[in-house]
Amino acid sequence: EAGVAQSPRYKIIEKRQSVAFWCNPISGHATLYWYQQILGQGPKLLIQFQNNGVVDDSQLPKDRFSAERLKGVDSTLKIQPAKLEDSAVYLCASSPPARVGGTEAFFGQGTRLTVV
């Protein structure tokens, strides 16, 4: 079974530029998460999708961050404009539907963003 795919692995941009990250979850996984992990800290949830609908985006800085999940499969996370404090690893995760006993989330390898 293929895992969660994320791209790019690394990205360096200047502040005020825009950037986009892509995630392809495991096939059949209804729930998709985007986390922000600042160096030395635990992952912080940015947004959670159930199929193509948003169920939680309470911690997403909506003035600069946006995310979408087209057709309930792939997802993109965008930052525009980027700030220095956005430097972090952005993790995508997915989990199967609860009805099939999905408990854990499966993670991609993340995208390391450096804003200079």
Add this chain to the structure above:
Amino acid sequence: AQTVTQSQPEMSVQEAETVTLSCTYDTSESDYYLFWYKQPPSRQMILVIRQEAYKQQNATENRFSVNFQKAAKSFSLKISDSQLGDAAMYFCAYRSISGSARQLTFGSGTQLTVLP
């Protein structure tokens, strides 16, 4: 909202010895899942062990076991016969069962060093 606390930023253990990582959480829910994830330098978050709150029996996975104390809201991870490959950042995580969100909330992590 649920919170997860890991009070040990760093721990070290001698190879072949046993180490215990601590985790406490706060919730008003009666049923939920708890997880320990391992994150090596590659950034890939790997599930180590899971515990369903309704199960009184502590989960075990080979050299990894947990001490789940529901009343005390404590969930510690014991690694026996530590190996060099166990060196990583370890995160305790909480997942709701009820509701549409079923959020996955992480602690701040414990960096484990294994000494040869």
